[in-house]
Amino acid sequence: MTLRALTALLALALLPAAFVAQAQSGALPMPLESEDPEKPLEIIADQTWTGPEIQIQSKDMRGLGTLEFKHDASKGPVTLVIDYAATRPDPDADSEALIDIGIECYDTPQPCKIPVNLGVVSIRSAYMGESVANVGASPQAVWVGREGHSYTFADGAMVAVSLDLQDRVNLEPKAIRARLYYGNRNDDALPGQATRFGILTKIALAVGLLFALFLWWMRRG
Known part of the structure; x- marks a missing residue:
């Protein structure tokens, strides 16, 4: 040779x-993979927050924003998935952050009925992994967690999904991405692995x- x-x-x-x-x-954002490669996920809303804006919002516990869409019941439930990238001041201590999920429906005779347990997303260090995220103009070492819920709405309803940052412990958020989609995600491909x-x-x-x-x-x- x-x-x-x-x-x-x-x-x-x-x-x-x-x-x-x-x-x-x-x-960040981490890719979403379909459970069946022949049936790709249909992304219906997608938004990312990063840099100084998210640091101000997390400090004041202000709302991140609202995702809106018209529901098509023939495509099945809608899933909200949140990718949360943060630094941990103490890498040896447990960490947790809460995000309130607010949902309103319009153009439908019945209001949205969402179980209480689907009204909050909890990000915990036990389910986070190390990765690198673009924060501002440069990459930064972060911990990334992914959590989400699935919802069912009346066909044709206009839906608004709002996100509000709440209490957090030992996590300083650097970037957050929220996506709404139809389809079945491959849960084996978790962020930070x-x-x-x-x-x-x-x-x-x-x-x-x-x-x-x-x-x-x-x-x-």
């Missing part, structure tokens, strides 16, 4: 790890493979 061939192998070996690192640099440690492990394995190939080539010579 020539040195040129070894160089090519190096590029191929490092390519997957480099791609993962690049993908993680814009890890591809950690920086995992990326470094992939790179180390690739370098180790190259080194082993180099030793094999030297012995042949």
Whole structure:
């Protein structure tokens, strides 16, 4: 095996790890994957808040905003999923943040009836993972959690979903994304699972493979 061939192998070996690192640099918003690849999710509302605006809102516990859509009951329930990226002042202590979910329906004879337990989203450090999010103009190391609820509404109802930041412990929010969609999400692909440690492990394995190939080539010579 020539040195040129070894160089090519190096590029191929490092390519997957480099791609993962690049993908993680814009890890928020995290991708949503359908349970069935042949039936992609239909995104009906999508909004992201980041940078100084979210820090002011989290300090004053102000509302993030409202997502609106016209419900099509033939497509099934609507799911709200929230990706929450934050730093943890004390990485060894438990962390939690609450987001109130307000829902109003228009153009329907019956008001929305939402169970109390679906009116709040709880982000907990036990279900968060390390990642990298673009905050402002540069990437930042954060913890990311994903939580959501599914809702059923009357066909044709105009629905407004509002989000209000509430109490939090040991979490400083840096970016939040909310999406509404029809379809079934693949719950196996949770945010934060591809950690920086995992990326470094992939790179180390690739370098180790190259080194082993180099030793094999030297012995042949």
